[in-house]
Amino acid sequence: xxxxxxxxxxxxxxxxxxxxxxxxxxxxxxxxxxxxxxxxxxxxxxxxxxxxxxxxxxxxxxxxxxxxxxxxxxxxxxxxxxxxxxxxxxxxxxxxxxxxxxxxxxxxxxxxxxxxxxxxxxxx
Numbered sequence: 001x002x003x004x005x006x007x008x009x010x011x012x013x014x015x016x017x018x019x020x021x022x023x024x025x026x027x028x029x030x031x032x033x034x035x036x037x038x039x040x041x042x043x044x045x046x047x048x049x050x051x052x053x054x055x056x057x058x059x060x061x062x063x064x065x066x067x068x069x070x071x072x073x074x075x076x077x078x079x080x081x082x083x084x085x086x087x088x089x090x091x092x093x094x095x096x097x098x099x100x101x102x103x104x105x106x107x108x109x110x111x112x113x114x115x116x117x118x119x120x121x122x123x124x
Contacts, residue, residue, distance in 0.1 A: 001025075001026065001113075002024055002025060002026050002028075002029070002032065002098045002112070002113040003024065003025040003026070003113070004022050004023070004024050004025075004096045004097070004098060004113055004114065004115035005022065005023050005024075005115055005116070006020060006021065006022045006094065006095070006096050006115045006116065006117060006118040007020070007021050007022075007023070007118060008020040008021045008118060009094060009118030009119045009120045010119075010120070010121070011121045011122075011123065012086055012120075012121070012122055012123070013086075013122070013123050014086060014087055014088055014122055014123065014124050015085060015086065016086050016122075017082070017083060017084045017085075017086065018083045018086060018120060019080055019081065019082045019083065020036075020080070020081045020083070020094055020096075020118055020120065021078055021079070021080050021081075022034070022036075022078065022079045022080075022081075022096030022115055023076075023077060023078050024077045024078070024079070024098065025077070026077070029074060029077040029098075030053055030054075030074040031053055031100075031102065032053060032098040032099060032100060032101075033050060033051065033052050033053055033098070033099040033101050033102060033103060033104055033105050034050065034051050034070075034072060034079040034096065034097065034098055034099070035047065035048075035049065035050040035051070035070075035096075035097045035098075035099065035104075035105060035106070035111060036048040036049045036050075036070060036079075036081045036094060036095065036096060036097070037094070037095045037097060037108060038090075038092035038093065038094045038095065038120075039092055039093050039095070039117075040089075040091060040092040040093075043092075045095070045108060046061065047061050047106050047107070047108070048060070048061055048064055048068065048081070048094070049061065049064065049068055049069075049070040049081060050070065050104045050105055050106055051070045051071065051072050051079065051104065052102060052103055052104050053101075053102040053103075054074075054102075055071065055072045055074075057103070057104055058070050058104070059104050059106060063089075064083075064090075067083065067084050067085045067086075068081060068082065068083050068084070069081070069082040069084075070082075079096060081094065083120070086120075086122045087122060088122050088123070088124045089122075090120065090122050091120060091121050091122050092119075092120060093117040093118065093119050093120075094117060094118050094119075094120050095114055095115055095116075095117045096114070096115040097111035097112075097113065097114050097115070098111060098112060098113040099111045099112060100112045
């Protein structure tokens with residue numbers, strides 16, 4: 001069982017930066033691939049970024065590539081999403097998720113555990 005708690009969301013102006021974090025419980029965090037998804041009002045949840053168990057492999061949605069960076073610190077049981085050059089269309093609830101596998105997962109159905117989400121709002 002893994003519990004995930006996101007933090008760091010907030011309101012930022014377009015062009016600004018924000019880092020969201022996800023703290024995981026349990027001693028097996030390093031055996032999980034991690035991912036970030038987001039859901040905007042009236043839209044389906046979409047994939048944002050994923051990272052393998054070691055952090056050696058990452059994958060991004062085209063819409064955030066070059067602007068967002070996913071990373072993890074297995075010693076702290078935490079995964080991060082650094083968001084730069086934010087746009088109003090990045091406004092959404094951002095969810096952290098854990099997949100019981102070592103390699104990257106990009107589909108929501110591949111993830112076993114989800115956090116409660118953190119709101120990110122980008123003003124124009």
